[in-house]
Amino acid sequence: xxxxxxxxxxxxxxxxxxxxxxxxxxxxxxGVLGDxxxxxxxxxxxxxxxxxxxxRWTPDAPAEAWLHRIALNVALSYRKRSRFQEVGELVRxxxxxxPEPDPAEVAERSDLFDALRRLSPEQAxxxxxxxxxxxxxxxxxxxxxxxxxTIASRLAKAxxxxxxxxxxxALAEGRPSRPLPVVSGGDSRVLVIDGQDALNAQ
Amino acid sequence: MxxxxxxxxxxxxAAGYEPFAVAELPAGAPYRAGRDSVAGPVAGRLAGRxxxxxxxxxLALATSSVLAAAAFSGSTxxxxxxxxxADAIAACGDTDEAGQTSVGACVKAxxxxxxxxGHDRSGAGPSTxxxxxxxxxxxxxxxxVQPSEEPNAKPAEVPRGKPSGKPSVPPATPPGAPADKxxxxxxxxxxxxGNPPADHPTPPAGHPTPPAGHPTPPPGKH
Numbered sequence: 392x393x394x395x396x397x398x399x400x401x402x403x404x405x406x407x408x409x410x411x412x413x414x415x416x417x418x419x420x421x422g423v424l425g426d427x428x429x430x431x432x433x434x435x436x437x438x439x440x441x442x443x444x445x446x447r448w449t450p451d452a453p454a455e456a457w458l459h460r461i462a463l464n465v466a467l468s469y470r471k472r473s474r475f476q477e478v479g480e481l482v483r484x485x486x487x488x489x490p491e492p493d494p495a496e497v498a499e500r501s502d503l504f505d506a507l508r509r510l511s512p513e514q515a516x517x518x519x520x521x522x523x524x525x526x527x528x529x530x531x532x533x534x535x536x537x538x539x540x541t542i543a544s545r546l547a548k549a550x551x552x553x554x555x556x557x558x559x560x561a562l563a564e565g566r567p568s569r570p571l572p573v574v575s576g577g578d579s580r581v582l583v584i585d586g587q588d589a590l591n592a593q
Numbered sequence: 594m595x596x597x598x599x600x601x602x603x604x605x606x607a608a609g610y611e612p613f614a615v616a617e618l619p620a621g622a623p624y625r626a627g628r629d630s631v632a633g634p635v636a637g638r639l640a641g642r643x644x645x646x647x648x649x650x651x652l653a654l655a656t657s658s659v660l661a662a663a664a665f666s667g668s669t670x671x672x673x674x675x676x677x678x679a680d681a682i683a684a685c686g687d688t689d690e691a692g693q694t695s696v697g698a699c700v701k702a703x704x705x706x707x708x709x710x711g712h713d714r715s716g717a718g719p720s721t722x723x724x725x726x727x728x729x730x731x732x733x734x735x736x737x738v739q740p741s742e743e744p745n746a747k748p749a750e751v752p753r754g755k756p757s758g759k760p761s762v763p764p765a766t767p768p769g770a771p772a773d774k775x776x777x778x779x780x781x782x783x784x785x786x787g788n789p790p791a792d793h794p795t796p797p798a799g800h801p802t803p804p805a806g807h808p809t810p811p812p813g814k815h
Contacts, residue, residue: 405624406622409622409624413618414614414618417613418610418613421613422606427612431619435619435623435624438623439623439624441624442624501608501609503605504609518602519606522599522606523603523606523607523610550595550599550602553602554598
C-alpha cells in the first residue's frame with residue numbers, strides 16, 4: 392500500500408500498516424538488539440507509541456520508515472537500559488563463573504547477528520534496512536533521522552566495521568560457522584575460512 | 594569486492610531471519626490494548642483523586658460531627674450522644690406541643706447552650722452518686738426533675754403538660770454567678786457556656802434538688 396493511501400488517525404489504516412510492516416520492523420530491531428524476545432517487546436512498545444501518534448503522522452513521510460524511527464528509538468532506549476543492567480550484573484557476579492548462555496538463543500543467533508549487535512544501533516539498522524528491506528536512501532534517512540546525503544557514506548562505513556568485526560571474530564575463534572568473504576590487498580575473492588586456513592589467509 | 598560482500602550479507606541476513614518467518618503475527622492489535630491501558634491509568638488517576646477528595650470530605654465531616662457531639666454532650670460515648678439528643682428533642686417536642694416555639698428553634702437553642710439535663714439524668718454521666726442537677730441554661734428547655742430523697746434514686750419522669758409560659762426559675766446563670774444559685778449534687782460541671790465555674794463548691798450528694806413548681810418553659814431566642 393502506498394503511503395498516500397494511509398489516512399492519519401484511521402484505525403483501519405493503522406491495522407493494515409501493522410500487518411504489512413510488523414515483521415520488517417521486528418527484523419530491524421532484532422538486528423540492533425540481537426535478542427528476539429527483547430526485539431518483540433520493543434516492537435510492541437513501538438506500535439503502541441505509533442498508534443498514539445498516528446493522528447500526527449503526515450503522508451509526506453514514508454509510513455514504514457516512520458514506524459522504524461519510533462521502533463529504533465525504543466530499541467536504543469532498551470540498549471541503554473540493558474547496558475546499565477549488564478554493568479550491575481557484572482558487579483554482582485564478580486568472582487563467580489559466568490552463567491551459560493541460553494542454548495536456544497545461541498543456536499538461533501548467527502555470527503552475523505552477533506557482529507551486528509556489536510555495531511552501533513544506527514549502523515546495524517542501516518545494514519538491515521538496506522540489505523534486507525531494500526530501503527532507499529531517503530527512507531533510511533527518515534528512519535534514522537539523518538541527512539539523506541550522508542546515508543551512502545554511513546552505509547559504507549557500517550559495512551566496513553561489520554566486515555572487520557566478522558573477520559576479527561573468525562580469527563579469534565578460528566571457526567566461522569559459514570563461508571565468509573575476505574578481501575585483502577584490493578583483490579576480491581571469497582575464501583572459506585575454517586580454523587587454521589583463516590589464519591593463513593591473512 | 595563490495596558486491597560480493599553485499600551478496601554474502603544479504604544471504605546471511607535472509608538465513609538469519611528464517612526462524613522469524615514461521616512465527617505468527619501477534620494476534621489482534623496489541624497497540625489498541627496499549628492505548629486503552631494508557632487511557633486507563635489517566636481515568637484511574639482521576640477516579641482515585643475523586644475518591645481521595647470524597648474520603649477527605651467524609652472524614653472531615655465525621656470528625657467535626659464527633660467533636661461537636663462530644664463537646665455538646667460532654668461525653669465521648671456515642672450512646673450518650675444519642676440519649677442526649679433524644680431527650681433534647683423529646684423536650685423540644687413537648688414545648689412544640691405547647692405552641693410556644695418550634696422544634697428547630699428549640700434544638701438550635703440546645704446546641705447553643707450545650708449539655709442539658711438529659712445527659713445527667715441518664716445516670717451515665719460523670720457523676721451518678723445522686724440526682725444530678727440540671728445546668729441552669731438547660732432548665733429553660735426541660736422541666737426540672739422532681740427531687741428524690743434517696744441518694745441513688747433514679748430521676749423522676751419528665752413532667753408532661755403544658756408549660757405555664759412563665760419561667761419559675763431564673764432562665765440562666767451567667768458564669769461566675771453566686772454559688773447559692775447553682776443546684777447541688779453536681780460533682781463535675783458540664784462544659785459549655787452558662788455553666789458554673791469548675792471551682793464551684795459542690796454540695797453533698799443526695800441533697801435534694803430544689804423542686805420546680807411548674808414545668809420549665811421553652812427557651813427563647815438567644
